[in-house]
Amino acid sequence: MTPQDDRPVSPATGDGAPHTRRQAKDAARQDEVRLENAVETADGELPPPAVPATAAGLGAGPAPDAPLLHRIMTGNALVAFLSVVLSLILGGLLIAVTDQNVARASSYFFSRPQDTLGAAWTAASGAYLALFQGSVINFEGDSFTRIIYPLTQTLTVATPLICAGLGVALAFRAGLFNIGAQGQILIGATFAGWIGFTLHLPAGIHLLLVILAGMVGGAVWAGLVGLLKARTGAHEVILTIMFNYIATNLVLYFLSTPAFQRPGSTNPISPQLDATALYPPLLGPAFRLHWGFVVAVLATVFVWWLLNRSTVGFELRAVGANASAARTAGVNVSKGYILAMAIAGALAGLAGVAQVSGTEKVLTSGVAASFGFDAITVALLGRSSPWGTFAAGILFGAFRAGGVAMQASTGTSIDIVLVVQSLIVLFIAAPPLVRALFRLPSPGAPRAGKGGSTTRTPASTGAAA
Amino acid sequence: MKNSLRKFSRGTGLSAAVLGVSALVLSGCGAPPAEDSSGGGASAEAGSDYLGCIVSDSGGFDDRSFNQSSYEGLKKAETDLGIEINQAESQAETDFGPNVDQMVQAGCNLTVTVGFLLADTTKAAAETNTDANFAIVDDNSIDLPNVKPIIYDTAQAAFLAGYTAAATSETGKVATYGGINIPTVTIFMDGFAEGVAYFNEETGGDVQLLGWDKESQNGTFVGNFEDAAAGKTNTQNFINEGADIIMPVAGPVGSGTLDAVIEANAAGKDVKAIWVDSDGYETAGKGEEFILTSVMKLMGDAVEDVIRTDVEGNFDNTPYVGTLENGGVALAPFHDQEANVPADLQTKLDELKEQIISGEITVDSAASPE
Numbered sequence: 001m002t003p004q005d006d007r008p009v010s011p012a013t014g015d016g017a018p019h020t021r022r023q024a025k026d027a028a029r030q031d032e033v034r035l036e037n038a039v040e041t042a043d044g045e046l047p048p049p050a051v052p053a054t055a056a057g058l059g060a061g062p063a064p065d066a067p068l069l070h071r072i073m074t075g076n077a078l079v080a081f082l083s084v085v086l087s088l089i090l091g092g093l094l095i096a097v098t099d100q101n102v103a104r105a106s107s108y109f110f111s112r113p114q115d116t117l118g119a120a121w122t123a124a125s126g127a128y129l130a131l132f133q134g135s136v137i138n139f140e141g142d143s144f145t146r147i148i149y150p151l152t153q154t155l156t157v158a159t160p161l162i163c164a165g166l167g168v169a170l171a172f173r174a175g176l177f178n179i180g181a182q183g184q185i186l187i188g189a190t191f192a193g194w195i196g197f198t199l200h201l202p203a204g205i206h207l208l209l210v211i212l213a214g215m216v217g218g219a220v221w222a223g224l225v226g227l228l229k230a231r232t233g234a235h236e237v238i239l240t241i242m243f244n245y246i247a248t249n250l251v252l253y254f255l256s257t258p259a260f261q262r263p264g265s266t267n268p269i270s271p272q273l274d275a276t277a278l279y280p281p282l283l284g285p286a287f288r289l290h291w292g293f294v295v296a297v298l299a300t301v302f303v304w305w306l307l308n309r310s311t312v313g314f315e316l317r318a319v320g321a322n323a324s325a326a327r328t329a330g331v332n333v334s335k336g337y338i339l340a341m342a343i344a345g346a347l348a349g350l351a352g353v354a355q356v357s358g359t360e361k362v363l364t365s366g367v368a369a370s371f372g373f374d375a376i377t378v379a380l381l382g383r384s385s386p387w388g389t390f391a392a393g394i395l396f397g398a399f400r401a402g403g404v405a406m407q408a409s410t411g412t413s414i415d416i417v418l419v420v421q422s423l424i425v426l427f428i429a430a431p432p433l434v435r436a437l438f439r440l441p442s443p444g445a446p447r448a449g450k451g452g453s454t455t456r457t458p459a460s461t462g463a464a465a
Numbered sequence: 466m467k468n469s470l471r472k473f474s475r476g477t478g479l480s481a482a483v484l485g486v487s488a489l490v491l492s493g494c495g496a497p498p499a500e501d502s503s504g505g506g507a508s509a510e511a512g513s514d515y516l517g518c519i520v521s522d523s524g525g526f527d528d529r530s531f532n533q534s535s536y537e538g539l540k541k542a543e544t545d546l547g548i549e550i551n552q553a554e555s556q557a558e559t560d561f562g563p564n565v566d567q568m569v570q571a572g573c574n575l576t577v578t579v580g581f582l583l584a585d586t587t588k589a590a591a592e593t594n595t596d597a598n599f600a601i602v603d604d605n606s607i608d609l610p611n612v613k614p615i616i617y618d619t620a621q622a623a624f625l626a627g628y629t630a631a632a633t634s635e636t637g638k639v640a641t642y643g644g645i646n647i648p649t650v651t652i653f654m655d656g657f658a659e660g661v662a663y664f665n666e667e668t669g670g671d672v673q674l675l676g677w678d679k680e681s682q683n684g685t686f687v688g689n690f691e692d693a694a695a696g697k698t699n700t701q702n703f704i705n706e707g708a709d710i711i712m713p714v715a716g717p718v719g720s721g722t723l724d725a726v727i728e729a730n731a732a733g734k735d736v737k738a739i740w741v742d743s744d745g746y747e748t749a750g751k752g753e754e755f756i757l758t759s760v761m762k763l764m765g766d767a768v769e770d771v772i773r774t775d776v777e778g779n780f781d782n783t784p785y786v787g788t789l790e791n792g793g794v795a796l797a798p799f800h801d802q803e804a805n806v807p808a809d810l811q812t813k814l815d816e817l818k819e820q821i822i823s824g825e826i827t828v829d830s831a832a833s834p835e
Contacts, residue, residue, distance in 0.1 A: 405567060
């Protein structure tokens with residue numbers, strides 16, 4: 001999150017000291033960003049880290065006192081946006097190439113090329129239109145409910161993605177690769193589900209207990225990883241991946257015991273959760289949107305506050321930027337690792353609660369779908385900032401929700417959505433590629449004169465594919 | 466030497482590229498179709514405004530198992546009855562609700578859902594949309610006027626397979642393993658175990674079954690329906706313990722068993738496999754010559770039947786139970802293995818089939834439909 005409210009400190013008297021509280025805050029922010037960048041790159045000696053440990057990561061970012069247009073052009077948000085655009089273009093090409101009508105028409109391409117091109121355009125545009133109709137507005141709906149249903153569907157699917165994405169993003173900021181979101185979601189869902197269908201409590205308390213249980217489950221599962229990393233130095237990538245396997249098989253085992261099965265059946269599916277343990281619907285029973293979405297928003301606010309306004313968050317960011325420097329500065333790095341993983345696990349557990357109490361209402365072995373792994377791409381796209389993760393979660397929720405409609409109405413395979421998502425990750429991981437394709441200026445480039453316009457060719461968002 | 470090698474690789478690369486490009490270009494040189502052949506020739510048969518739909522479970526329509534068979538039944542209904550069809554492939558359990566909803570929104574007259582995991586979603590959709598019909602495969606928990614369960618007493622056909630295996634085994638050991646310990650899997654294994662036990666009882670033999678214990682309802686399971694490598698390892702273990710006929714009840718995981726069987730035969734052992742759900746000789750894609758027989762659940766026919774009765778307006782919610790009698794379950798022909806099955810065994814199997822149909826022999830399984 002490049003400080004957008006920065007203004008150059010323009011002292012009234014000329015002795016360089018800030019004279020208003022606003023100016024003081026601005027100066028402090030600037031210093032913080034410069035410090036982060038400097039620490040990350042050892043004052044320009046080292047290349048920036050691959051994983052954005054700070055929100056400014058993925059490159060040093062533009063200087064805070066550059067003009068707005070230059071900051072936008074060299075900023076990382078534009079790279080993220082253009083990566084999405086590029087992936088959509090490539091996805092459209094893939095849809096066109098694999099379409100049956102196009103294949104038929106291309107057999108006589110040279111005698112009637114307009115058939116092939118027309119079919120290709122129809123295929124790609126039809127698929128994306130269906131994607132849009134399935135995720136935002138269905139203008140062919142026959143009632144108001146049906147028209148806005150896709151938007152609610154997007155938000156519903158985005159809820160667990162946002163929560164789990166926050167978990168992964170928080171861990172990234174502390175310098176930890178949390179690949180274990182899948183296992184954390186599963187264990188959180190298991191704890192929450194068990195409380196939901198075993199205990200029978202009155203309305204408010206039951207749901208609260210369910211949410212708490214989910215967070216505790218996820219926190220414990222991830223905290224173990226943090227503990228192991230702190231005590232033994234084991235790499236958290238290996239730990240979290242292995243813990244994913246353990247979690248998956250643990251859930252399968254639980255679902256084979258009578259305590260977790262429906263009475264009278266040996267299918268590995270739990271009893272339905274009590275009505276008091278479910279998130280109430282947010283907009284009424286006609287929609288699937290539930291209060292879990294509000295919880296996701298609150299979680300985003302909490303993570304923003306934690307990272308940017310609290311001392312704990314500052315210590316976590318310090319650990320993420322440079323653990324040795326943090327240790328020298330007196331931060332307890334072990335405690336930082338454990339705390340970061342525990343909070344990340346709690347957030348992933350919230351995603352599990354959203355699944356089990358919001359949409360699925362039962363516990364099965366597939367209750368986490370692939371959210372744990374999608375969360376990693378969400379955090380990457382959101383560049384580990386809370387609100388970026390929120391936006392990225394909504395985008396991926398739109399893809400998922402729209403993909404269902406795209407498959408149903410145009411017959412395009414739902415795997416295309418996965419391809420588009422993967423391409424986004426590919427381009428996000430290679431900002432210089434996107435910058436080169438769109439001829440954007442790179443952030444470290446020298447500019448002519450302070451405050452003047454850049455001498456580089458201004459970016460043109462022309463077609464690049 | 467280096468230069469000529471580089472020239473060689475560049476030369477082959479260049480010529481390969483030229484070949485590829487020219488192939489692509491030449492493929493566009495076909496003749497265009499006649500101008501008036503636009504898609505007006507719809508099949509104007511009776512059922513052409515009927516929309517039949519299917520929603521798969523997370524196995525997808527290419528699982529060579531029950532999703533695929535049900536989908537093929539729907540496609541067969543499309544050609545035989547002239548109806549329109551639509552399908553939704555679920556990638557994860559979270560897609561079930563949205564997919565079923567999409568099908569209902571698209572105006573499907575009959576939506577077929579495949580698997581017990583879809584039961585809750587199907588029930589909810591059926592309760593809200595009382596004018597649409599549903600059929601669910603492999604689940605009998607829903608009792609609503611517009612839902613028809615399609616279930617199978619697979620133990621009957623598995624019994625025949627168990628008897629065959631016990632009778633043809635040369636080492637006296639046969640084996641089976643499952644994907645997940647769920648009733649639709651254990652019903653195969655129970656029937657198989659009963660068939661082996663019946664053979665031992667009748668002939669005083671002592672054929673052992675590895676991988677499943679009917680009493681304790683416990684055995685060897687892979688834990689999923691995807692990991693073919695684990696299936697191969699299980700099969701190799703069984704072969705090492707002396708089993709020479711293995712029945713994998715794990716959908717696509719069975720391809721790992723076929724790999725192991727092919728390898729064992731190449732190394733000189735005489736090992737065979739028994740396939741499940743469909744006729745492995747036709748569908749498995751490899752190792753057909755080593756597939757002794759298959760325990761078939763003829764889901765395609767059942768789905769087509771249900772659609773036909775709905776098109777004719779005779780939909781009812783009594784469960785369709787596939788048995789040996791109505792051909793819903795069956796033992797596949799022996800194909801290449803015909804020579805290894807003596808004629809008196811084949812007559813005995815026909816006899817047993819009659820006895821099961823008439824009720825003289827009852828095949829019990831905890832997972833049998835009532």
